[in-house]
Amino acid sequence: xxxxxxxxxxxxxxxxxxxxxxxxxxxxxxxxxxxxxxxxxxxxxxxxxxxxxxxxxxxxxxxxxxxxxxxxxxxxxxxxxxxxxxxxxxxxxxxxxxxxxxxxxxxxxxxxxxxxxxxxxxxxxxxxxxxxxxxxxxxxxxxxxxxxxxxxxxxxxxxxxxxxxxxxxxxxxxxxxxxxxxxxxxxxxxxxxxxxxxxxxxxxxxxxxxxxxxxxxxxxxxxxxxxxxxxxxxxxxxxxxxxxxxxxxxxxxxxxxxxxxxxxxxxxxxxxxxxxxxxxxxxxxxxxxxxxxxxxxxxxxxxxxxxxxxxxxxxxxxxxxxxxxxxxxxxxxxxxxxxxxxxxxxxxx
Numbered sequence: 001x002x003x004x005x006x007x008x009x010x011x012x013x014x015x016x017x018x019x020x021x022x023x024x025x026x027x028x029x030x031x032x033x034x035x036x037x038x039x040x041x042x043x044x045x046x047x048x049x050x051x052x053x054x055x056x057x058x059x060x061x062x063x064x065x066x067x068x069x070x071x072x073x074x075x076x077x078x079x080x081x082x083x084x085x086x087x088x089x090x091x092x093x094x095x096x097x098x099x100x101x102x103x104x105x106x107x108x109x110x111x112x113x114x115x116x117x118x119x120x121x122x123x124x125x126x127x128x129x130x131x132x133x134x135x136x137x138x139x140x141x142x143x144x145x146x147x148x149x150x151x152x153x154x155x156x157x158x159x160x161x162x163x164x165x166x167x168x169x170x171x172x173x174x175x176x177x178x179x180x181x182x183x184x185x186x187x188x189x190x191x192x193x194x195x196x197x198x199x200x201x202x203x204x205x206x207x208x209x210x211x212x213x214x215x216x217x218x219x220x221x222x223x224x225x226x227x228x229x230x231x232x233x234x235x236x237x238x239x240x241x242x243x244x245x246x247x248x249x250x251x252x253x254x255x256x257x258x259x260x261x262x263x264x265x266x267x268x269x270x271x272x273x274x275x276x277x278x279x280x281x282x283x284x285x286x287x288x289x290x291x292x293x294x295x296x297x298x299x300x301x302x303x304x305x306x307x308x309x310x311x312x313x314x315x316x317x318x319x320x321x322x323x324x325x326x327x328x329x330x331x332x333x334x335x336x337x338x339x340x341x342x343x344x345x346x347x348x349x
Contacts, residue, residue: 001039005308008042013055016266036073038344044078067101076106091145095165105173185209192220194227248272249323255284301346
């Protein structure tokens, strides 16, 4: 099946009330299998830490498990937060993944920490990580380490020391740069890399970032022309009312995050509907709601198509954030699967 525009999935592995981590992961693997069956291009796992509602703490582990349970869809990170990791370790992990699933692995890299300041400090204290100020150098290092020829390290003695992510690489993961700022757009252009704009998280500055990326793009051997992905929160259901109901748990969770309130597992639809309202949350939800795609199949598909055409986007990466009803199985996410099914049905060429 061919989808127009091309569609992919970004997954944070949401954890709802009464659901274990094992059940949340099983639900996400099942969603990836649905995306594979429906013709989606790629399926990426985000990296977030110490959040009660998010189980995507280790993208490489989730990528390996998902690649083994799918057939043709590309699987990757959206993204690995590079300041939390040593570049050599990232290169070795994704080279190994490429060996496990040749031609199906993506390495999306981000510059943000993916957590709160306390956890960020813990990550920096507990192991070798990369200096955020040297982010461009470390991205270039990973590119070199992943290449079949490897990279050369110049020692203080002046001698050069060869380093390779794997001993005999025949293919490499596709590397994407993620961001929501001018910084990431300029760097992706300078390095000749594909670029992902994190519209699902912010949405501010989209037009300027894309213009900077495209106007400053330096063709590379692997990517002679710019390529873009736009992420998008989406909840699609058989009726607009059902979509609105399933969107509410995630909208309320994001409002808590923006208002710096204690985080908790995602509410069920029934819990979210029964919760008391407050004006601060309602204001935040209204602003976010305007940037999400929430509705029935025809309206949602039209909105996705219009967004891709307006910004000349090569691919739309959906974050299917539909919540669950209390009586739905804990190891499945029918609302998220239905979001993918309905959009694939309406956008199939």
